[in-house]
Amino acid sequence: MMRAVVTGGAGFLGSHLVDRLVKEGHSAVIIDNLITGSLENIAHWKGDSRVVFIEANVSSFLDVPGEVDYVFHFASPASPLDFVRFPIPVLKAGALGTHNTLGLAKAKGAKYFLASTSEVYGDPLVSPQPETYWGNVNSIGPRGVYDEAKRFAEAMTMAYHRFHGVDTHIVRFFNTYGPRMRLDDGRVVPNFVSQALKGEPLTIYGDGKQTRSFGYYADIIEGVYRLAMSNFHEPVNLGTHDEFTILDFAKLVIKISGSSSQLSFHDPLPDDPRQRRPDLTRAREILNWQAKVSLEDGLRQTMESFQRSIGAAAKS
Ligand code: UDP
Numbered sequence: 001m002m003r004a005v006v007t008g009g010a011g012f013l014g015s016h017l018v019d020r021l022v023k024e025g026h027s028a029v030i031i032d033n034l035i036t037g038s039l040e041n042i043a044h045w046k047g048d049s050r051v052v053f054i055e056a057n058v059s060s061f062l063d064v065p066g067e068v069d070y071v072f073h074f075a076s077p078a079s080p081l082d083f084v085r086f087p088i089p090v091l092k093a094g095a096l097g098t099h100n101t102l103g104l105a106k107a108k109g110a111k112y113f114l115a116s117t118s119e120v121y122g123d124p125l126v127s128p129q130p131e132t133y134w135g136n137v138n139s140i141g142p143r144g145v146y147d148e149a150k151r152f153a154e155a156m157t158m159a160y161h162r163f164h165g166v167d168t169h170i171v172r173f174f175n176t177y178g179p180r181m182r183l184d185d186g187r188v189v190p191n192f193v194s195q196a197l198k199g200e201p202l203t204i205y206g207d208g209k210q211t212r213s214f215g216y217y218a219d220i221i222e223g224v225y226r227l228a229m230s231n232f233h234e235p236v237n238l239g240t241h242d243e244f245t246i247l248d249f250a251k252l253v254i255k256i257s258g259s260s261s262q263l264s265f266h267d268p269l270p271d272d273p274r275q276r277r278p279d280l281t282r283a284r285e286i287l288n289w290q291a292k293v294s295l296e297d298g299l300r301q302t303m304e305s306f307q308r309s310i311g312a313a314a315k316s
Contacts, residue, residue: 005029005068005110007058007101008075010037012180013115013173016221017072018042022050024225029064033057035089036077041180058097059089068108070228073101073153074115080143080269081186087145094149095156102160102168111167113228114157116235118174119147123273130279131172131235141271154235161233169227174239174278178217178298179305183313188212192250193299193306196259206268208247213277215239216298219291226287237278240291256299 004021008014009030014037018028027050030042034055045051056062058075076093077086098114105112121129122137137147154170161168177189184190195202215238223238244252247263254261283289 001025001027002069003027003029003067004070004072005031005064005101005104006072006074007031007097008037008073008115010034010039010042010053011074012041012178012182013176013217013220014072014074015041015180016178016217017074017224018045018051020221020225027051029054029068031056031058031062031064032075035086036082036182036185038182058100059092060100062100062104064104064108068104068110070111070113071101071105071108072113072115072228073098076115076146076149078117078146079186083143083146087142090145091149094146094153098153098156102156102166106160106164106166111228112157112160112169113224114153114168114170116150116154116170116172117146118172118237118239118276118278119143120151120154120172121273121276122147123271124275127275128241128277128279129237131237131282138271143271158233168233169230170233170235171224171227172235172237172278173220174215174237174276175212176215176217176220176239178302181302183306183309188246188249189214189302190306192253193257193303194310196253196257196261197303197307197310199259199261201262201264202250202253204246204250204263204265206272208250208265209245210272211243211245211275211277212249213240213243214249214295214298215291216293219293223283223287223289226289230287232286236282236286237280238283238289239278239280240295241277241280242295243277252295253299256296257303
């Protein structure tokens with residue numbers, strides 16, 4: 001059984017990964033500075049010796065006493081709204097944070113796992129996007145802070161693999177959703193779901209014809225675990241093939257929630273990718289993985305959990 005460090009372990013995906021690791025019999029040291037993570041996501045581990053929490057910033061030198069078998073670098077704000085709110089912390093988490101966590105893995109003789117993103121493809125000129133596509137990124141646009149930091153992170157990870165022989169893995173997440181996302185995170189799923197639940201208009205940026213493909217966290221974490229246990233070192237896309245226009249996605253959220261919300265149209269976001277859909281051949285062939293949860297089922301579960309959070313916030 002291994003002792004894993006999970007940076008961003010109090011965040012949305014990081015905290016679900018911690019749950020999975022413990023379920024598999026491992027223990028976890030969470031490192032999070034709580035800039036976007038929340039102690040609520042890991043409150044169920046309080047007092048349990050299998051999960052330790054260290055409040056620290058991955059962009060500074062990391063001191064983790066004791067043995068470490070695996071380092072998962074999941075720390076980074078990930079919402080386009082965060083790229084505007086926290087541009088420099090985003091750059092630092094992807095760049096300095098990756099360097100520090102790779103250094104930790106090397107010093108401890110641990111394996112390493114980088115959470116990367118479909119944003120490395122930028123506004124893609126190829127669809128669906130295979131891992132071999134090099135991308136179309138505007139380095140100086142508002143999303144550049146995330147895109148370029150993650151591209152640097154991938155380059156740094158491959159350099160530690162090739163030059164230092166660290167056993168590394170890289171996942172590229174496409175749009176992922178589920179319980180524990182912040183209601184005010186700013187991404188499309190929490191925005192639309194909370195707007196629908198409150199009967200407010202769903203805010204469409206631009207004409208709504210841009211597309212996204214959504215993966216439910218439980219499927220995505222299964223893919224993460226399989227990749228972490230594999231011998232594969234090149235990046236692997238994780239997501240789904242179900243490509244929706246944002247307009248159709250808004251209508252689906254309204255239908256599933258039974259809401260009477262209307263749609264409201266707003267200015268497009270700069271550099272908003274027009275089309276995003278993963279080529280999942282690698283995940284299927286190398287990990288024998290594919291998503292199982294339908295968008296409707298995943299959205300229903302997400303809605304239920306958001307409903308509880310909205311109810312709790314109203315009471316307090
Ligand atoms: N979007 C939208 N309304 C919202 C939030 C997002 O129309 O309230 C759009 C956004 O412009 C983008 C897509 O939904 O085209 C997905 O946005 P998200 O912030 O979830 O992340 P992205 O996929 O752009 O990284």
